[in-house]
Amino acid sequence: MKKIAFKTLGCRLNQFETDSIVSQFHHGDYEIVDFSEVADVYVVNTCTVTKQGDSRSRQAVNFANRKNPDSLMVVTGCMVNNHMDNSQNLQDVTYFVKNEQKSSIFHIVESHLGGEMIIPSDLKPDTFNYSPADKTMHTRSMIKIQDGCDNFCTFCIVPKVRGRAVSRPPHDIMENIRKVLDFGFKEIILTGVNIGRYDSQDWNFEKLLESIVEISGDFRVRISSIEPDGYGDRFIELLQHPKVTPHLHLCLQSGSDRILLQMKRMYTSSEYRNIIDKIKREIPDFNFTTDIMVGFPGETEKDFQQTVSMVEEIGFSHVHTFKYSIRNGTRAARMEDQIRGNVKSDRSEIIRKLAEENKLTYRRTFIGKDQRVLIEKINRKGIAKGYGQHYIPVEFPANSYSRNDFAEVQIKEINRGKEPVLVGVV
Amino acid sequence: MNLRDHKIYRIQEIRELTESAFILRFDRHGLNFMAGQHILIGLEGSSELREYSVYSGEKDDFLEILVKEVETGMVSKQLKKLKVGDPVQVESAVGFFRINKEDIDKKLLFIASGTGIAPFHSFIKSYPGINHTLLHGIRYSHEAYESESYEDFRYISCVSKDQKGVFKGRVTDYLKQNRIEENTLVYLCGNSDMILECKDLLEEQGISNESIYTEVYF
Numbered sequence: 001m002k003k004i005a006f007k008t009l010g011c012r013l014n015q016f017e018t019d020s021i022v023s024q025f026h027h028g029d030y031e032i033v034d035f036s037e038v039a040d041v042y043v044v045n046t047c048t049v050t051k052q053g054d055s056r057s058r059q060a061v062n063f064a065n066r067k068n069p070d071s072l073m074v075v076t077g078c079m080v081n082n083h084m085d086n087s088q089n090l091q092d093v094t095y096f097v098k099n100e101q102k103s104s105i106f107h108i109v110e111s112h113l114g115g116e117m118i119i120p121s122d123l124k125p126d127t128f129n130y131s132p133a134d135k136t137m138h139t140r141s142m143i144k145i146q147d148g149c150d151n152f153c154t155f156c157i158v159p160k161v162r163g164r165a166v167s168r169p170p171h172d173i174m175e176n177i178r179k180v181l182d183f184g185f186k187e188i189i190l191t192g193v194n195i196g197r198y199d200s201q202d203w204n205f206e207k208l209l210e211s212i213v214e215i216s217g218d219f220r221v222r223i224s225s226i227e228p229d230g231y232g233d234r235f236i237e238l239l240q241h242p243k244v245t246p247h248l249h250l251c252l253q254s255g256s257d258r259i260l261l262q263m264k265r266m267y268t269s270s271e272y273r274n275i276i277d278k279i280k281r282e283i284p285d286f287n288f289t290t291d292i293m294v295g296f297p298g299e300t301e302k303d304f305q306q307t308v309s310m311v312e313e314i315g316f317s318h319v320h321t322f323k324y325s326i327r328n329g330t331r332a333a334r335m336e337d338q339i340r341g342n343v344k345s346d347r348s349e350i351i352r353k354l355a356e357e358n359k360l361t362y363r364r365t366f367i368g369k370d371q372r373v374l375i376e377k378i379n380r381k382g383i384a385k386g387y388g389q390h391y392i393p394v395e396f397p398a399n400s401y402s403r404n405d406f407a408e409v410q411i412k413e414i415n416r417g418k419e420p421v422l423v424g425v426v
Numbered sequence: 427m428n429l430r431d432h433k434i435y436r437i438q439e440i441r442e443l444t445e446s447a448f449i450l451r452f453d454r455h456g457l458n459f460m461a462g463q464h465i466l467i468g469l470e471g472s473s474e475l476r477e478y479s480v481y482s483g484e485k486d487d488f489l490e491i492l493v494k495e496v497e498t499g500m501v502s503k504q505l506k507k508l509k510v511g512d513p514v515q516v517e518s519a520v521g522f523f524r525i526n527k528e529d530i531d532k533k534l535l536f537i538a539s540g541t542g543i544a545p546f547h548s549f550i551k552s553y554p555g556i557n558h559t560l561l562h563g564i565r566y567s568h569e570a571y572e573s574e575s576y577e578d579f580r581y582i583s584c585v586s587k588d589q590k591g592v593f594k595g596r597v598t599d600y601l602k603q604n605r606i607e608e609n610t611l612v613y614l615c616g617n618s619d620m621i622l623e624c625k626d627l628l629e630e631q632g633i634s635n636e637s638i639y640t641e642v643y644f
Binding site (some may be wrong): 150151152154164244257258261262265266268270271331335 | 473477518519520522618621624625635636640642644
């Protein structure tokens, strides 16, 4: 039996795609092993959204090559789309597979091991040809509803590597969801590059979400990263549905209107605040997390302070802070007044510290309240770990509960480790 | 498939407007767009493409863009050298700077600086009869690109460096001296300083953020 190992860099979309590919190999004659182990086949699903993404992707390929120089090495994902020429410089890669042929990796590997070399670019491109994964490492099942982006933010390479926005037909999405619910998943995560702009067969994102929550069964729906534009008040109403979890990763990027305009974001800081206020009016303990980019070209201290103020004011429970890095082919790469690396690092550190304080403050508010936790694992000491509906980690004595059960947990305290975890009892 | 497809188009006509500004007209090849959207364009086979708002109307059987040669630019210089019959590479239209169907009968104020007039030219050609006013901020009156194509009373050139404009001064000066009617939808296209200053002034006049649409040019 051949051993195969996977490494996924970057976004949830990549994770979804890897999960689906892993599932195909599960059903084949393969043993899935950890990426740190010696394997016969390695698949690295790369990221190129930042310079760091490129770097980590290359490190993963080089690591696998050192582990087993004779392995069959498949490199796929956005770095391949972005740097097809440069990525060819990577040593000992058997196949470079672009995003649009990624769903054919099982076929490529099977053919190779059977003695047939396939040229990936000759295969028919397909963005949505991913089977629902029944065996993944997670208790949550990601559902790809959309790919690509038409926003053309000036810093972003995604339109180049993921292409123009395209939405998966609603019927396929509903079928996929029913299938993963049949597999036993109790939480689904709607995933895409710009899901708020979902648009297929006259269905927008609200209509899709409305139909998803009408599916019967005990499950919940999590909306992953979403842009603060492209949807209306109906979306806010739907967030109050019992099946929709009270958490959004609502990308802000900057608190400065000047920078938002230069980034070509589709909103102003006040429009962003309005969305937050509307949601908080209905669901006061709603969990907001976000992305912040520091060091965008021309970002002054004043611009940065506006971002800091907004992070303080909104109290995001988690901030994914990016240091802006030049992505060739984007408008921002040609902008003057690029910010020095040390300034970016300092600003990133300020946001990181602030975000940590916010996280602890927010999570403390749950002491004495209940969380409906989906159990992801139970350790040897009988402690169940999982996430509540607000997407906060919770631990509690498992008692008679099993993995993938929902448990109503009363939160008693907070464990102040590197990652503050709520501790409770059922 | 959602890949960024591109096609080769042939230049049909070039209209020189000033020493540096010109209009390129090329085949349409059935390319769909909504007024206000932009296309990416560059030389055939080049990986250097730039965004240009479509200047022509939705129903025209050709595509036009308004280009200003930028001293430090790359693609605008290449486009400037093109001749009729030359090929260009064009990617399909994208963008959300559009007039929503439900807003088409409302009072509209278009504010442009320089070549930012391009999407408004497309709006006006695509939707004849819309109730609009067009403010065009330019330095010199000869930069009033094809101003004769607009109805006189709807086109207001705001000229900052000579005395021949309909209004003498910048578009921001115009806004300081003229009250914008309530319930007007405002569309701003041009450089970011102009957009931010206009937004502040409009806000002071009670025009809400939700009534303002922007497209930044660099």
